[in-house]
Structure formats: C-alpha cells, structure tokens
Amino acid sequence: MPITFKGDFDDVLPKQKYIDKLRELLNENETIKHEIIAEDYYEYEFNNINEINRTISTGLFTLCNKKWRIDISPELHLVNELYKDYIPLFLMIKQDESICARCVFSIRNCNDYTCFSTRTSALFNTNSYKKKYYCCYNLIKKTDLNNESHNFSRSLIEDNKFAIDIYLRIYKNDIYERYLDELKYIMNNNNMKYNEHLEDIYIEWVIEDWNKFNDQYNDYNTWTILVYPDGFDESLKGYTSIYVRDSDLSYKDIRNNVHNCSSCIVTARNYNDYRYYLLNETPTPFYFSIDYYYYFINKFKKKSELLEKNEKTNKSIVENDKVVLGLYIRNYKYNREIYINELKHYIECEETDNRDIIGEHIYEWEIKDWTKLKDSENSPEFSAIGYKWRANLNGINNFNKEYVSASLENLSIKNNIFINIEAGYVISIRNCNDYSCYYVGAYSNCSRFDEYNRYNGYDKFIKKTDLYYRNFKTDRSLIENGRVIITVYVRVYRYDKENFIEDLKKSLNDNNENKEKICGERYYEWNVENFDKLKFHEISPIFLTGKYKWSISLFPKGKDRPDFLSIFLNSNSAMEENEDDDFYVHVYFAIAFRNYKTYTYYHFSSREFLQRFTKSNNNHGYFNYIKMDELYKNENSSYGLVEDNRAVVNLYIRAYRLESLENFLKNLKDLIKDDENDENKNEKIIEEDYFEYPINDWDKIDNEPYRTAKAIGITSWRILLYPNGKNGSEKDHLSYYIRSLDFDEDSTFLCTNIYIKYVLYIRNYNNYLQYKAQSPPTKVCFSAENKEHGFSQFIKKSEFYNENNDNEENNNHLLEDDKTVLGTYIRVYKMETVNEKESTISS
Structure with a gap:
C-alpha cells in the first residue's frame, strides 16, 4: 500500500524533514543490514498533468554518482491488467553495470513538502544481464491524483503540476553477485548439452499483494511470466504454477518461422534478501517456436512451502504479503544440433506410450530452384532404419490451391504390402543458410505405414505466401534465391505382440450403445506347421469367447479358387445339434495371417459391421483372403507370410447378443x-x-x-x-x-x-x-x-x-x-x- 501524509512538519526546513521521512521509510523496511555505499535524494517537477496519458520522462540526472532516468508510462497496463488503474513508473540506469539498491518513490504536490504519497521498492539490481531498470507498477491510483480524502493538506495536483521524487540507497553488491553466481553455477552444471550460448538474461517481478494475487502475468519485452498462485487447474490445487512465455513468438504474426532455444531458472525470493530463495527443478533446454512458446512449471512449489518460515532465520519466501519472482534465462546459439533436437521435440512432446525406438534418421532434400519445380515433386529415395522412403510435395504450381501439401512415403511397402511399421515423423521446410528459420508443417508422434497407409502427411503443409514471408527477427524467408531445404526426421518404433493385438482390437468398429452388451472378447493364436502338407480344409482347436465355442477354418489352396487362400471364423456353438434353431450371436472380428518370427509382417482383414452367426449361417470370412503367390518370400522382402513351412493365424474377436439388431x-x-x-x-x-x-x-x-x-x-x-x-x-x-x-x-x-x-x-x-x-x-x-x-x-x-x-x-x-x-x-x-x-x- 502507498503511504500518504498530511503535513505535520514545523515551518523550519520542511524539505529536509521530508527527505528525512523518506530515509526513515527505507530504514523501517530494512531487515538485513547491508553495507551502504551511497544514498541521495532527487526531485523533478512535471509541469503538465495532461501529458501523463503518454510516456513522459525526467531526462537524465545524476544520483549517487550514477546517471538515471525516470519514465512514467501509462501504457504498461497493456502488459499487465492487474495495474491498469495505477500510475506506473520506471527507474532506469544508463550505465551497463551491476548495482544493488532500494529506493522510495514519492509523488508530491509541487508547492508542499507535507503533501505526498510514497511507495518503497524491494531490494533490486540492475545488471549486465540486460536488466537496467526497476519498475514500480503501482505508484498511485489514478483516481487519487486529485483526491483530498486521504488526509492530504491539499491535492497532489495543483496548477496542473506535480513532482516525482526519489530517495535512493546503493549497497555493496556482493550478496546479489553471489546470488547470480549460484544461478549461473546451476545453469552451467545442468546444461552440458549445448556449450555455445549467446547471452544470459535475469529479470525480476516484485509482487506486493500475494494474498490478493490471482492468475496474473507480467511482461518484460521479450519474456512474460505467468503465475497461478493456487495451481493452473483443479489437478494442481495447492501448488503454485509458473509459466514462461516467449512474447516475441506469441504476439507476432502466425507465419513466424523463428525458433529459439533457451534454458530457464525460475526463482521465488524474499522481498528484502537475496539469500533466501527457492527455484524450479533442474533446468533443461526448451525449444520456443510459434507452436510451443510456453515453458511450463506446473508444480513450481507448494503454496504452503512459500509461506513456511525458516527455523534458523525465522524468514519465509513470501513475507508481509510480498515476494519477488526471478527469471534467469540462457539463450543458445541455434545450430544444426539444436535444430535436429527440436525436430525430435515435436514428437517427444506428444504421448508415445514409452515405446522402444528401433532407430531414427535425418534426411535433407535440397531444392536449388523452387520456381522450376513441377506441380508434384518427389525427393530422391533414401534408406533409413531398414526401409526405403521418400518425401513428396504436391500443389506447388497449382494456382487453385492455397497450400503446398507434403507427405512421407514408405517405398518398401509399395513393393511388399505385408510390411507393417509404426513410426513418428516430422517434415520441415527451412532456410538453406539459417537453422533457426524454418517451419514444421507436418508431424506425428506415431503413425502407421502399411498396405492401406503408405503415405502419411498433411494436405495443408504450408501456405504458398508464407514461403516468402520475412520474419521479424532475422529478416529471412524460407525460400531465398529459389533455394530451400526439406528436412525429414523419421523414428521407427519396436512393434511387438502387445502393439499387434492393440491394432487388431482398434480395427473393430464399435459404438457406445453396444459396449455394455459385450458377452465375450479375446485374442487367439493358431500356429500352423507343415504348411505344404496341410489338407484341403484345416480346422483350428476349439476355443471359448465368453460362453461361445469358436474355431478357424483354413483352406490353404482355396475353398472356391485354387489361387487364393481362404479363411473363415466358425461358430461351433451354432453347429451343435442341441442348440436352439433361433440361436444367434453377433461378432466383430479381425483375422490376420503372419510370419511366425515377427509381428510386423502380416496381412489382416476386418469388417466394418457386426457379423451375424446363426444355425443356418454359422461361418463368416474370406474366400479370396490372400493370393497364393504372395505367401512366400520374394526378391522384395526378407520375410514371407509362410516361412520355414510355418505361419500363424491370429484372431481378435468381440461377441454380442443384440436383441435390437x-x-x-x-x-x-x-x-x-x-x-x-x-x-x-x-x-x-x-x-x-x-x-x-x-x-x-x-x-x-x-x-x-x-x-x-x-x-x-x-x-x-x-x-x-x-x-x-x-x-x-x-x-x-x-x-x-x-x-x-x-x-x-x-x-x-x-x-x-x-x-x-x-x-x-x-x-x-x-x-x-x-x-x-x-x-x-x-x-x-x-x-x-x-x-x-x-x-x-x-x-x-x-x-x-x-x-x-x-x-x-x-x-x-x-x-x-x-x-x-x-x-x-x-x-x-x-x-x-x-x-x-x-x-x-x-x-
């Protein structure tokens, strides 16, 4: 709260008593005795109150042998709505040096040293980490400028004039320097991944009404801190959530192709002492872009932990409803290593069920003259993780299309349809000379590549007009002098029995109405051996699903045509003589025929609708399931569906009894x-x-x-x-x-x-x-x-x-x-x- 005064000085030296009062305010709030290097007082008269609706300045002045400037900037409420009703004030130092200080700001009647309102600052620092100012967002409410109700002897504004005064005290800076050194040490020892960094930045946010604070943010040009004192949502209640936002990316044009890599340390410290602070967990590099411009700390600290007093010092982080939040940021030089890791991040930030990675690969396709491309273009073929691939671009010169589309094609499946792959991928388009200038238009953490899905990508990969958009930071566009690079990152996951069963299960159509009427569900495997000696009709062992009996019929040389293998699911329950004539059961099923060594090489079929099994219609399946000449290994594959004279038939079945059907x-x-x-x-x-x-x-x-x-x-x-x-x-x-x-x-x-x-x-x-x-x-x-x-x-x-x-x-x-x-x-x-x-x- 600001401190306001009615004149109670005698007539002797009212200015000196006023200055002494400002000094006392600093002493009252000084709980730690730091060594004082210098202190002094400065005042400045503003002659036109009407100018306060725009940024006004004192100009440079000397105080404690340093050059300063005070700005009043009412536009700051655009940065933080919390202070929209207040007059904000900036104290700025001209020199690029580290100074530890506290001060009292005062807004005063120009003609009366007994009529004033003050605000005491926290312990603050200007430093070489680009923080050369201290901001007092809430100097005084705008409505109080002409208000005589606060026991003022007169209004603060008189004859359209008012004064801004400051009492400044500078301390020996060793405590602050040690604090920064500790943060730097933590940053250095937990970020060995990237050695080359561009700059370190440290900024602070002084909060003086923590108990009234509710989901607020503060903007510092490039960076914004967002604070949720009682958690971002119900699941985080009891914790303080803090998010860091790259404001350049979140506020700029959606076409932005700039990427930054930074590490962040967030601290909460005692208002008056740098020695008492808490910080977030080990900092790791984070990739900021138009897609991801928030760094999330959902559980920064428990709210109770911020209020807990230290047994030795009897101090807490939040004290007298005040706290200071700090943000230490390290910006890294954006190179190829960071570029590749950020491409991976597009996959890793999504859920991938912790699947094992078999391998990963980066491929770059350099296009030397975009203007000479046909409407559809394919990259050269490339090999990665045991498969052949290529990138595809479409709609390049189609003037009726607003976007270029892009996809990743698996060429191995083109030659062998029984290959099944689960892979994550990223397709980006980047400037040939700048790794930080690129756009990711298509990515997936896990996609299927199989007989029915040889291509994966995105129809709206990038707007054609965005290819030549020059970003605000580096003034570069994606395409320059006709040159551009398409990058493909592909990651192949291990595909095992669990994944195989899950995919069979997902292939079954279902709706919410039927789910409660399931009367049986299971996965079944039938190992088929001595394939070349099988009879015309082979039947699997009988198995149960719920209370129903089932079996699989296999016709190795076709039931109806000798050039196709036929396969059917039989309801053995329906075939039983003692079963009622009106017997029925409804089934979704997926049936697969696979290589016995691997779950990645198979053919499967499923129907989109429920199959109805009755006494008269007791089997369902496929007459022309697989061509006979496709069962065995060929020059395009290292596997065959039938290998070593063996194969496996797999079934996933879900049974219902639906009277409504x-x-x-x-x-x-x-x-x-x-x-x-x-x-x-x-x-x-x-x-x-x-x-x-x-x-x-x-x-x-x-x-x-x-x-x-x-x-x-x-x-x-x-x-x-x-x-x-x-x-x-x-x-x-x-x-x-x-x-x-x-x-x-x-x-x-x-x-x-x-x-x-x-x-x-x-x-x-x-x-x-x-x-x-x-x-x-x-x-x-x-x-x-x-x-x-x-x-x-x-x-x-x-x-x-x-x-x-x-x-x-x-x-x-x-x-x-x-x-x-x-x-x-x-x-x-x-x-x-x-x-x-x-x-x-x-x-």
Missing part, C-alpha cells in the same frame, strides 16, 4: 419374404446376409456418388449413394443403388446371371428403430447388361435431413451428429454360369 434384421427379411402364392417360394437360398457401412462425416461427402467397400461372400456387391440424386430430375432426393461386382472386367467369377432379393436401407448410427428401407417387389436378375438396381428417389432430402418435422417424439433421425449408416440385406437364390447351368455352391 435381431428385431431390425427380422423387419428387413419381412420385406423380402416369399409370397405364399409364389410357385418358387421354396427355392433354395444359396446365401443371404446383411452388410453395413457407417459414415462418420457426412458433410465431407460431395456431389459424386458415395461408393462403399466391397461386400464379399460367394458373390460381391457394392452400394452406391447419390446424395443429390443420380439425375437432375431427382435433385431433391437421395438416389440409392446396389451394384454386382461379379460382372466387372476384373472379375474372375464365371457367371452370366445372378438372381436375388434385396433391401436397401439407411439407419441412425445409434438406433436400430430409426431407419428408412426399400426393396423391389420381386427377384432381380443381375447380369453384365444389368449390373445395378435401386431407387432413383429413395428418400426426399428434406426427410433425410429431418427439416420439416418439429415433433421430436416422431422424428426419424437418420442423420445425427453428422453420422449415418448405409446398409443392405441380400438373399441370393440362383447363379447361372457360362454353361447355363445353375450353381449350387453352398457357403
């Missing part, structure tokens, strides 16, 4: 049940099943037809949805079709006609009661001339989007949370081969 499927089957008057009502059914495809981001579907993945049993199908109608006349409807893939040019299935009944439906992703379904009235014949069948006006768009129904109870929400499910139920009755003979192939 059963009722839903019954309703669909009722739509295609045979008419009692149909003469072919007892015609044999070759196969029947349902297939579903969830859409999780409807807004991303464009005007082109949405094609689902293949639905494969004995026959192959695909659903096509036209969100804006197939033809212009149906633009107010969704058009919906089913297509046979057995008549496409690449099909090897020798068939001329397929006769089916089917239902097409769209349903709510979380509710089987909300759906829209249609089916043709009779069997449909599919052929080479008639591959598609469906409904041009399946549903009105207004009904699909639920635009006109205000009654929530009757609403049929097919689209909810931008999600929906497409599906079909298919019943195959007859297939005619090229010889006009009916096929009686049974599943």
